[in-house]
Every structure is written in C-alpha cells, then in structure tokens.
Amino acid sequence: MNVILTIIHIFGLVTMGFSGLMATCLITSKIADDGASTAFFEGTWITLLLGALMFFPTLRRPKKLSRQAGFLLVAITWSLTPVFCTIPLMIYMPTLSFNDAYFETVSGLTTTGATIFTGIDQLPMSINLWRHELNWIAGMGIIIFAVAILPILGIGGMQLYKSESPGTVKESDLPPRIAQTAKALWLVYAGISLACIIALHLAGMNWFDAICHAFSAMSLGGFSTHDNSIGFFDSLSIEMVLTIFQLLAAINFATHFVALRKHSFNPYIDDREARAFLTLVLGSCVLAALVLWHAGTYPDFFTALRYATFNLVTIATDCGYANQDFNQWPIFVPMWMLFLSCLSASSGSTGGGIRMIRTIILIKQARLEMFKFIHPFAVKPMKIGDMIVSNNIITSVTGFIFLYFISIVILVFALLLSGLDFISAFSAIIACFNNAGPGLNEVGPAANYASLNDFQKAVCTFAMLLGRVQIFSIVILFVPEFWRK
Numbered sequence: 001m002n003v004i005l006t007i008i009h010i011f012g013l014v015t016m017g018f019s020g021l022m023a024t025c026l027i028t029s030k031i032a033d034d035g036a037s038t039a040f041f042e043g044t045w046i047t048l049l050l051g052a053l054m055f056f057p058t059l060r061r062p063k064k065l066s067r068q069a070g071f072l073l074v075a076i077t078w079s080l081t082p083v084f085c086t087i088p089l090m091i092y093m094p095t096l097s098f099n100d101a102y103f104e105t106v107s108g109l110t111t112t113g114a115t116i117f118t119g120i121d122q123l124p125m126s127i128n129l130w131r132h133e134l135n136w137i138a139g140m141g142i143i144i145f146a147v148a149i150l151p152i153l154g155i156g157g158m159q160l161y162k163s164e165s166p167g168t169v170k171e172s173d174l175p176p177r178i179a180q181t182a183k184a185l186w187l188v189y190a191g192i193s194l195a196c197i198i199a200l201h202l203a204g205m206n207w208f209d210a211i212c213h214a215f216s217a218m219s220l221g222g223f224s225t226h227d228n229s230i231g232f233f234d235s236l237s238i239e240m241v242l243t244i245f246q247l248l249a250a251i252n253f254a255t256h257f258v259a260l261r262k263h264s265f266n267p268y269i270d271d272r273e274a275r276a277f278l279t280l281v282l283g284s285c286v287l288a289a290l291v292l293w294h295a296g297t298y299p300d301f302f303t304a305l306r307y308a309t310f311n312l313v314t315i316a317t318d319c320g321y322a323n324q325d326f327n328q329w330p331i332f333v334p335m336w337m338l339f340l341s342c343l344s345a346s347s348g349s350t351g352g353g354i355r356m357i358r359t360i361i362l363i364k365q366a367r368l369e370m371f372k373f374i375h376p377f378a379v380k381p382m383k384i385g386d387m388i389v390s391n392n393i394i395t396s397v398t399g400f401i402f403l404y405f406i407s408i409v410i411l412v413f414a415l416l417l418s419g420l421d422f423i424s425a426f427s428a429i430i431a432c433f434n435n436a437g438p439g440l441n442e443v444g445p446a447a448n449y450a451s452l453n454d455f456q457k458a459v460c461t462f463a464m465l466l467g468r469v470q471i472f473s474i475v476i477l478f479v480p481e482f483w484r485k
Contacts, residue, residue: 036088036126086102113221284316315341341431352467407466424443428460
C-alpha cells in the first residue's frame with residue numbers, strides 16, 4: 001500500500017506538470033485565435049484537477065522509493081501519461097477515436113514521430129505546438145525530468161534514473177548528485193535546442209516552424225508541422241541545420257556537458273561511442289549516395305549525396321523526418337537506414353534502439369570469443385579504451401540484445417497475423433521499436449500509420465512503449481523473482 005501511495009503521489013506531480021504544458025498551448029491558441037482554445041482550457045483544468053487529486057492526498061506518503069517501485073513508476077508514467085495528453089486532441093476533434101489519439105500521443109512522448117494525422121498543415125497552431133512539446137519534453141525522458149525535483153519532495157531519484165536507463169551507463173565528469181546531473185543535462189538540452197531554433201530561423205523557417213522543428217529535432221521525435229515533412233521547405237540550408245543538430249542529439253548529452261564545461265572538443269574525440277557513431281553514419285551517407293547515383297535515382301552524385309545524407313541521418317538517429325519518398329529508392333538503401341536505426345544512437349542521447357555502446361560491447365565480445373577459441377587458456381578481459389568491462393555488464397548487454405530481437409520477432413508476427421504484408425509489418429515494428437517513425441510500403445514516408453487497423457496500431461503503440469523504456473523496465477515487471485524481497 002505504501003508503494004502505491006508513493007507512485008500515485010509522483011505520478012500526480014507529473015500529471016500536474018503536463019497541465020502546465022497544456023496551458024502554454026492555451027496561451028498560443030488565444031494569441032493565434034486558432035479555434036482550439038476551448039480544448040486546451042478544458043484539458044488544462046481536467047489534467048490539473050486529476051493530478052492534484054493524486055498529489056495532495058498522498059503528501060504523507062513514505063519518502064523512500066524502492067527499486068521495484070522505480071521500475072513500476074517508469075511503466076505507469078510512460079503508459080498512462082499519454083492518456084491525459086489525448087484530452088485536448090479528443091475535445092478539439094470529437095470524431096477522433098481514443099485508439100488513434102493514444103497512438104499519436106504515445107508517438108510524441110516516445111519521440112517516435114509516427115503519425116495518424118493527415119492535413120497537418122491545416123491543424124491549429126496550438127495543436128501542432130502540443131505535438132511538438134510532447135516530443136521535446138520526452139526527449140531526455142519524462143522520468144529523468146522528474147528526478148531533478150524529486151529531492152525537493154523528499155524522495156531520492158537514483159532508483160528512477162537506474163530504471164529509466166538500465167544497462168551500460170558511461171562514466172563522465174558529471175555532478176555527483178543525481179538531481180544535479182539531471183538539471184545539468186536538461187540545461188545543455190535546452191541550450192542546444194535554443195541554438196537550433198535560431199539556426200533554423202536564420203536558414204529560412206518562420207519562428208513557429210523553427211520552434212516546432214527544433215523541438216522534434218533535438219528530441220529526435222520527427223514530428224513536423226507539414227504533411228510533406230522537411231520536403232515542404234525544399235531548402236538545402238534547412239536540411240543542413242537539421243542534419244547537424246540531429247547528429248548532436250544522437251550523441252551522449254553527458255559528452256556535450258563535459259565539452260561545454262571544459263571549453264574543449266577533446267571529450268568528443270575521447271568518446272569512443274561518438275566516434276563509432278559518426279564514422280558509421282557519415283560513411284553510410286557516402287555509400288548510400290553512391291548506390292543512388294549508380295542506380296540512376298538522381299542525375300549526379302552531389303544531388304544523391306544531399307538526399308541520401310539527410311534521409312539516412314534522420315532515420316539512423318531515430319528522428320524520422322523525410323524530404324524524399326525513400327520508399328521508392330533501391331531497396332538496399334532504406335533497409336540499411338532501418339538497420340542503422342537499430343544501433344546508431346549513443347547511450348545518454350535522445351535516440352532509441354540498441355545504442356552504439358551495446359553494439360561496441362557485442363562486437364568486442366564476439367572478437368574475444370574467437371580469441372579464446374584460438375587461445376583457450378588465455379586470460380584476456382574486455383576493454384573499451386582503458387576501462388575493463390565487467391562480466392555483469394557483458395551479461396546485461398547480451399540479455400538485452402536477446403530480448404530486443406525476440407520482441408521484434410514476436411511483434412512482427414503479430415502484424416503478419418493481422419494481414420499486413422511483410423515489408424510493411426517488419427519496417428513498422430523496426431521503426432516503432434527504435435522510435436524512428438516512418439517505415440516502408442503502407443507506413444512509408446509518403447504515407448503514415450492511419451491506414452492500419454486498430455489492432456495493428458495497438459501493436460505498434462506497444463512497440464513504441466517497449467522500445468522507449470529499453471525493454472527491461474516493462475519485461476522485469478512480469479518476472480516473479482523481481483517482486484520477492
């Protein structure tokens with residue numbers, strides 16, 4: 001009972017926080033007179049009231065948060081917060097089903113960027129801002145955002161941080177307390193987001209589009225204010241700005257923090273994960289451009305390089321913009337892009353998937369096993385740089401990789417069972433599980449997820465949630481041993 005009261009109390013606080021986000025959209029709607037002010041007025045008060053009814057009656061709850069409660073809170077927050085976020089959408093669009101509204105808000109909060117909306121250009125300014133705010137606030141994680149203020153409430157945040165980011169956590173020159181760490185990372189996140197807004201405006205976007213696209217670029221969320229996504233602008237300068245900031249968003253924000261604090265680029269050079277990420281992605285851009293040029297998709301290499309670079313980076317970083325219908329490209333390129341979405345983003349970034357550090361560990365473990373096969377009596381620990389990787393971390397990574405692939409297999413078969421073709425089913429699950437957005441065929445960049453039936457959308461929604469919390473945080477709740485003292 002005490003655990004339940006603690007969870008209700010914290011979730012009530014998170015819910016009230018989202019009422020504040022709705023209030024910013026209410027103000028926007030009033031200023032723009034876009035016709036959605038009633039939806040946000042009612043949504044703000046409903047959310048604030050329900051949050052207060054959870055928060056204030058549980059003020060005298062136990063102050064200690066157990067490890068089990070931390071994981072349970074992560075699952076509850078990610079799955080129930082989107083329910084409250086559907087309120088303004090369903091009030092403004094009464095014909096919108098809850099299933100569709102929940103899909104859209106889950107997509108926003110998991111920074112997936114998959115959408116069921118058409119006619120996005122005609123949506124009220126405040127509705128579009130709401131979608132992009134969901135991207136941005138979730139970029140560094142709902143839970144790690146709450147961690148920064150939990151000490152004020154008398155609740156330690158370390159359990160939540162471990163629940164939100166299971167597995168390998170890079171050691172960096174960060175503040176010693178978890179609340180200070182969360183605040184430092186959010187400060188960096190907000191600062192780079194502001195720089196992105198200014199850069200996009202200078203590149204040719206109006207202020208509203210610049211704000212929205214900076215929110216979705218830095219969160220790697222991929223929502224756009226236009227049906228044609230970045231193709232609407234047809235601007236090389238905008239594409240270049242977004243490419244740079246997407247790459248920044250896919251690098252560990254702890255590395256950004258250390259680089260800014262030391263006023264040096266050395267932390268990027270020393271970050272093996274960032275180096276591997278940039279080498280793989282930028283090298284793949286050249287490879288994709290060569291394939292497109294050789295296939296005659298574009299008349300010259302530099303045109304192919306422009307479109308290959310933007311679309312490959314946006315999928316590889318799990319953002320999900322598009323400026324071309326890459327569904328029509330030679331199949332090697334979009335499939336390679338989806339493959340990169342599985343492993344490219346760094347740990348501690350706003351991207352999804354396996355994360356590059358796990359990929360590095362897996363490759364090194366494979367090489368180590370081959371070495372031991374040749375030299376069976378040799379003792380050789382795994383090292384990343386000067387750091388020895390413990391067997392516990394290796395075991396955790398291999399366990400995660402197994403759960404990752406078996407989850408994808410099960411979810412793909414679920415969509416195949418529903419009648420979806422293989423390419424659409426496979427690409428939809430890869431895109432949703434890695435929080436990358438568009439897939440291929442029925443869910444390609446020229447279409448969206450609106451054509452899927454309710455069951456198929458539900459499967460994709462679950463894939464988004466499971467991928468966003470890195471699998472363990474939900475799967476662990478169904479292991480009986482986890483609940484034993």
